[in-house]
Amino acid sequence: MNYPRFVLAGTQSGVGKTTISIGVMAALKKRGFEVQPFKVGPDYIDPAFHSFVTGNASRNLDGWMLEGAVVKKLFMKNASGKDISVIEGVMGLYDGFGIEKDQGSTAHISKIIHAPVILIINGNGMSASAAAQVLGYKVFDPSVNIQGIIINNLSGEKHYELLKAAIEKYTGIPCIGYMKTNTAIQLKSRHLGLIPSVEVEDLKKKIDEIGEMVEETIDLDQLIQISNKAQSLQGETDPPKEVLKFEQVHIGVAMDKAFNFYYRDNLDLLEELGAKLVYFSPLEDEKLPEALHGLYFGGGFPEVFAEQLEKNVSMRESIKTAVDQGIPTYAECGGLMYLTEAITTLEGRRHEMVGVFEAETTMTNRLQRFGYVEVNIEKPCVISHNPVGVKGHEFHRSVISMSKDEAFAYRVEKRRNGELVNSWYCGLQKQNVLAGYAHIHFYNRKELAKDFVENCRNFMDGKGDRHGE
Incomplete structure (x- = not known):
């Protein structure tokens, strides 16, 4: 089956992939296309x-x-029925895990899905x-x-025509357009990357402007023609048939400006297992x-909204009461921070949080951990009945x-070139709570999602705290 698609890759981080990607998506949508977006990597x-x-x-x-x-199946499943898929790359085209170009890079994904x-x-x-x-x-x-090549950050058409002539003469790859330098359309960043979409004022206006620039230059x-020439993909596109399915289990998912970092496929898998x-x-x-x-x-920016989270005392008490009653609870990164006793911001302000753990979170000026890790779950917990390893x-x-x-x-282990470094x-x-910094993709170990939903079912049936202390 043909899934019209293309990857928008960059020579490096900061080259304008996200701005151009959302501009292209907006322009295609304006033409009436049903666009399915994807992002390479864990962003x-x-x-x-x-x-x-x-x-x-x-x-x-x-x-x-x-x-x-699995990557191919998830791509086909989600691209099915859409007019075109636009895949935004990560970092530079060949940047992946360590120096391996075929481990997690944009190039690697492009080859897996033949895009x-x-x-x-x-x-x-x-x-x-x-x-x-x-x-x-x-x-x-x-x-x-x-x-194809898109050239960003140009003064105008004359500069583009000069670069276009050189690139096409010496490489044989066609240039399909450019973007003018325009600081007004730049998406602002903070300590973990771009400021999330839910916090950007006048986002629709900014995206409309980016889309109009894409349409102009x-x-x-040509992009659509390239997408239609993508190699045909064959394989199973139906959702995986799970052995266990737990009806009527209700899982509360924190979703707002403070907590919105979830792999959509994680949420889908929980629903496929029967969770509402x-x-x-x-x-x-x-x-x-x-x-x-x-x-x-999930993760997010609880530190940015720490004062508001602190003031919502009734919610914090509601969560603490539910936890004390044994409700299975899984939290990642920002979720972990929220479940500690307090978060101290970079400005030195301490804000009380839920207090499940006798621990406190302190923000720092530098990255503490960054990158892929191997998580060895060494004992039974809310997402795992048995010890297991997961990426x-x-x-x-x-x-x-x-x-x-x-x-x-x-x-948790960090490796480089196969050698354990930390x-x-x-x-x-x-x-019945598990909270850690690592973000886990359930499709790496689908049994984690099954075990989580099963623990929720046990709680619903009054079978008690299966893995509590």
Whole structure:
């Protein structure tokens, strides 16, 4: 089956991939296309922009956390029925895990799903040197199907025509457009990347402007032609048939400006297992929804909204009461921070949080952990009945200090070129709660989702705290 698609890749981070990606998505949607967005790698912020623009949930395609066959299945499943798929790359085209170009890189994903690549370069201050740069990306891995070049950060058409002539003469790859330098359309950043879409004022106006710029200087017809020439994909597209399915389990999912970092496929898998997801806001709602059998706190920016979270005392008390009653609770990164006793911001202000763990979170000026990790779940917990290993990703600027020895469920390992370079304990476990810094993709170990839903079912049936202390 043919799934019209292309990858928007960059020569490096900061070249304008996200701005151009959402502009292209907006322009295609304006033409009436049903656009399915994807993001290479473990990012949460860029997919939120994609979803806002297209109206379709963006999906992560991660070639390190997931097997190639799983990546392909998830792509086909979500691209099915859509007019065109736009896949935004991560970092530079060949940047992945360590120095391995075929472990988690944009190039790796493009080969797994046989997608043509549009390479975005920064043309500022260059002429013929742009051709040398493109040629290097072309010959580094000839199996990567680079079908077009978009040049960003140009003064105007004359500069574009100069670079276009050089690139096409020396590389044979067509240039399909450019973007003018325009600081007004730049998406602002803070300590973990772009400011999330839910916090951007006048976002629709800004996206409309970016889309109009794309329409003006990028050949959309050529992009569409390239997408339609993508190699046909064959394989199973139906949702995986799970052995267990748990009806009527209600899992509360924290979703607002403070908590919105979730892999959409994780949520889908919980639903496929029979869970009904009930969304709530720790910022705005007075208490948890009624009749919940589990809680899921994703990552986000609780430190940015710490004062508002602190002031919502009734919600914090509602969560603490539910936890004390044994409700299965799983939290990642920002969710972990929220479940500690307090968060101290970079400004030195201390704000009380839920207080499940006798620990506190302190923000720091530098990254504490960043990158892919191997999470060894060493003892039974809310998402695992048995010890198991799972791949994950960490990215945070906070540290946890504990006033007593809390129980750990994880031993986390960081490797480079197959060699262990660091390891530490994480995964705080208390009552029927598990909270850790690592973000885990359930499709790496689907039994984790099954075990979580089963624990929620046990709680609903009054079978007690299966893995509590």
